[in-house]
Amino acid sequence: MNFRTSGQLLLTAMIVLLTPATLPAQPDTEGIHERSSFSISNDYSNMKISKFSVIYLSEDHMLYNLMNRAVYDSPVYDFNINPTGASIAVVNKNAKNIVIVSNREKNVILATIKGDKKTDPFDEKGRNGTPSVTAMTYSSDAREILAANDFGEIITYSTDGYWTASVIEAGKIYDHIAVSPNGYYIAAAHGSEMDIWDVDAADIKRIVRFAGKVNHVTFSPDSREIAVSCDTSGLQIVNAIDHHRTEVTKGIQNVRQASFHPDGKYIAYAKADSIIVYNLINHRRAFSAGSIRIKGEPLDIPMSDIMALNFHSNNSTTTLSHNTGDKVVFWDMSSLPPLYRSKLSEEVDKLMSDWIRQMDGESLEEYRVRVTDDNAARQKAMLLDQAATAIATQVIALEDPFISEEYDMENHTIDIKFEQLDAIKLEVPEEEFQEVREGDLSYENPIYTLDDMDEFQLVYLEVVNRTTDKTYIFDERDYIIEDIEFEDDDIDFIPVAMLQTVNMEMEMLQQQTQEIMEEKKQENVITDKTAITIDTEIESDFDSDGNKIYNYNLGYQYDVSEGFSYQEDFGPGKFIVTESNAAMTMLEAIRTALAGDMKKYVDQAKSIEITITGSADAIPVGRILYDGSCGEYVETPYYAKDELSSMTVTDETDIRNNEQLAFIRAASVKVWLENNVEELRANSAKCVYNYRTEVSDVRGGEFRRIIVNIKFRDAIK
Template sequence: MKNFILFLLCSLCLPQLSAQTTNNEERQKYVYPQKVSPTGIDNYLFSTYYYNGKKTYNLRNSVLSNSDMISAMKINPAGSSFAIVQTKGKKSSVTVYDLWMANKVKHEFEEDMTPVSLCYAPDAKSLVISGDNKELLFFDTRQYALQSKMEIPFVAENIAISSNNYFIAASNGNTLDIWNLQTKELRKSIEADDKINCFTFSADNNLLAVLTADGKLNTYDTRTFFILQSYDAMGTAKYCYFHPEGKYIAIITGDNRISILNLMDETDREYIDNAEGGITDARFLKNGKGEIFLAYNTVNSITYELMSKLSPNYTRLMSDELSDRMNTWMKMMPGETLEEYNLRVNDETRAEQMKLFEQEIATRMADNLVEKSEVTLGNYNPTDNVLALEFNTMPTIYLDVPTEEVSDFMNPGDLEFRNAKYGLTKNDKFELIYADVYNKASGKTYKYDNLDRESFDYMKSDDNFIPLNLVQQSNMDEIKLQEIKESIMNMAKQQKTISDHTKISVDAGIASETDANGKKIMNYNINFSYEVEQGFSAQEDFGPGKYATDQSGAAMSMLAIMKTAFEKDFAQYVQAGKKLRVKITGMADASPINGKIAYNRVYGEYTNEPVYKDNDLSNITVTKESGITQNDQLAFLRAVGVKEYLLQNIPAFSKMNSDYNYYIEVTKEKGSEYRRISVAFTFVDAF
């Protein structure tokens, strides 16, 4: 754990401490000179690693491993280790090394196989190795035990798994096959005109990019695997990598050039040229401040360039906020009767409310763009009596102006755009959809009104549209959930387990999703959380250094609500074999731990266990020998205790196809009110 914290601090400080920094009008650049030429690179968070010949290195030129000739290297997404494919003569093998201690071998695979390529699952729970016998071998990353085998029709030269674990893709020559990872059924087989040099999934799993040696880039919709876009003239087309927001993709088009394409507006392209040459790999990385860099290798360096000129994915931001606001709006309000609710929420009012929210969100994001725009007067159409007003930042608008008043429009500087409202176009640009245009030359005001345009919601498919009957069912369920909560809390207060100073929150809702077969499904989300007022949490929640669930009255009360709900009114969703995703968040405050808190292995021992910290995948170790020395470990154990309670007290969960993920949060503040837990259940395809 200490190594991880030190690594993270060093990673964030590296640009200021060791890089040669170049600041200019074009782009901010950090150059890390290397003693040898990086052959291939990979990264963990903001740190980059590479290999050359028989050795692997970090940015500080430190040797991490020394083996036989390396042909592939992959960093464990949780940052604990890395795996290489090494070759000696005609024999090849896979070795896993510790990422923090030089030449420390964690595992050597002795299976009867000749490895060709490998990849980690994005959740770091498995390592997949492609052998020359047309098989994919899946190993767990704890003991490296063989989990399963998958026969494929060719030797996979490259393999990759989508970040939602829906798909595994493999290529050989001109062929790329994509399988449903759960059922191992083939979803799509792609035959390209030339050799496939690279393929990659977008972070949101909506796109698959395929780059071929003839300089072509195709993107596919992962719901249907139909081609969405095709680009030519990608040069040598060595490698491609999606921007985290999915709006841009970086393509290595030559030995010294990287092209960055806007996939929502093909007229928008950026280029990175590096005279040093030797570029073979590039990837977008995010630093601790949330800034996006492009890291790439050259003959003698690893270079980071700040991508500050790339615009945000406004469509994605709009979609996320619109969904959140609509989910809140569609919930039954306190004191609202069912009749009142049905009058307020129906198909017609929902569409109108969505349009209003869309306009509000887009207008806020546009930040009164018209005031920052250069306005010019366009042509006048005397037949329709409309005058074109052109902007350098937005599409042209057409203003109704009587013929006898056209002469008043001589100077665009006389125009003021009041009460402006904005929308988003299909290519992720803002457009003006309403304004009161005041002409100072004449003192007259003209109304531009395009509020009835095709809205953001209708530019999308109906994949996120939830039937009203399911929304209403969810509201009824939430009322039941609230009743269960009040009953359990009243009982806990009578037993003096908690008091009125503990507040438990329950929430139910439905969200749509597309499954690995491209089918639209409805997921049922049920969330539980609590807070305890300052000054009372040490008595009603976790005390200093405590982590066992039975040491927290608030936690046990919340878990009792879950047990009652899932054994009675909500038992219909707990079905054997059905998919369940559980996100358990353990929290801790910043109070220092003096010395070491003994750990009695009540929840077992964990070494390099994958865990999400600040939503980034990391790893954590808690053993009897190590004890507890960090607040991260306390937060983790509080989360683990929830899983143990669920499996022991709600046996039906053990029969579901469950995926548990741990999230930890450590606040900067001190205080027992920050030591708590929350749980989010997603019952996949519940309806």
């Protein structure tokens, strides 16, 4: 899509991009319902919920799952569920060791993290001892376990072998800890205080004090906010960057726990006898259940002894789960309106990446005149309103409004109120007032904007009286696109020079890759049935001090035409990357790029995240022998599409399903990159590899491709 595309075509394109299935209407509580509940058959003293995994600690200190089956029958002091749901980190009665137990089989110990004997800094005589764990948590990607102990340490263990990754000498004994999803911060609480730690600097950024005991801490999905549940102070949100505090619960005390909605727009929190879902954007309750009163009336949903709750999404379904008394309840929260501003930004960024490119037939001088920072800011502002209208027209029905019986003599207007919107004041001549009230009205060409409350507001509408063939215009647009400049705070935009650089580099990489492909064709390695696609992108982000940084994203993907995969890609059941000529051609292009013009990003990046997607088709696997040549994997975190899960493949298990086959294809690529790309090997300390799988429900070699995405974090200086 280019700059000369008409507004109507842009609107049509965005309606295609923004699918209505994921866009509930504006009213918050419409459609929320209890989807299921499960009975708990044992008395319990503690419970943890992570996605669909529920584990509770019985009165006899044994662990049970949601099916009331024992998973670990040794005495337990504390525990945490692995975010993948595959295992549980357990602190036994003496609290000296952390035991990793399976969540699939009873009493299967996967690993033990033993505490080291060392000098106790709090012992006046300086005696040695083994510290006891006082608080514990997993990182959101399940790669790390963080444990605070009574020697004043915060120790981070890698879940890949359970070795000590880092130790922070905190000098304090913490009761609760949480780590931000981006790994920048640790929130650690003891008593009525919470410390915010900068992980890289191993230094306290801020000590935050509350009126009463802290019960729970958790981070928002974007890592910017910390929800602190307290006895006396209720629920407070602390900004992890500037440490600003927001009180969520005015007059409500004894908040036990909180959980952020996956897109960060809402937070759910629990008292002993009620749950509340709060909209963090418009500062209103979106949903309540239990003994909480709404408009003075108690809800007829008795609840008791709530101690765990969890917001999570799976595909297009959002669920809030919590315990109450002798059961666990799962609420369907999918009808909560999403964070629209995020959806707008994502779609507009896609369109802007097209606009920034030089068009066919456009001279370099014309391109430089058209593509400037100010013009880009104006284009983005226009697209944002068009995208807002594209979404709003899917979720807001302009029909059967309330039309006021009174005429505003002073302003010459009549109030029209649609069910999902604020009333609009439509200018109507006094002598035509009754005609409008009694006429056959249609509502055409609406334009919406998204306000600061993340709610759609109607700013333009044509009201047509089909009885009299008269049209009345409501127009409350409050800015002119031509007046917008790059420096305007409301427009978050990446400088044009950066975007132009990315586009030029993508063209260079495409040419470079085409040359490699031509060589491979001459060698009869591949044919023109193999195509390699390259994507480059700059995304804005922030560092631990809140300063804006820019990440450089580089993506490679190949596709082989249907019917040619046997010759050029993986055959059925094959997984070693050298067995795919198409994959090897793509990897050669990646190696050439990282050794060439992309090397500066390798060197400058603070970290390099490499996400490898392996795929498989629907041909049944049966059993494929695996010799461990691509590594041994036991409950290794990976993403099945976008859902965090865990994978086990060893030389003992072999490969027994398509998900394992797709995973091992990705693992084979990782091994090749580590061994054959010098730039990655030389910078291995800052490389993080992620596995992702896609399994088709259709048979065909075209579904066995490999995708490699590389994120150079903070790489543009």
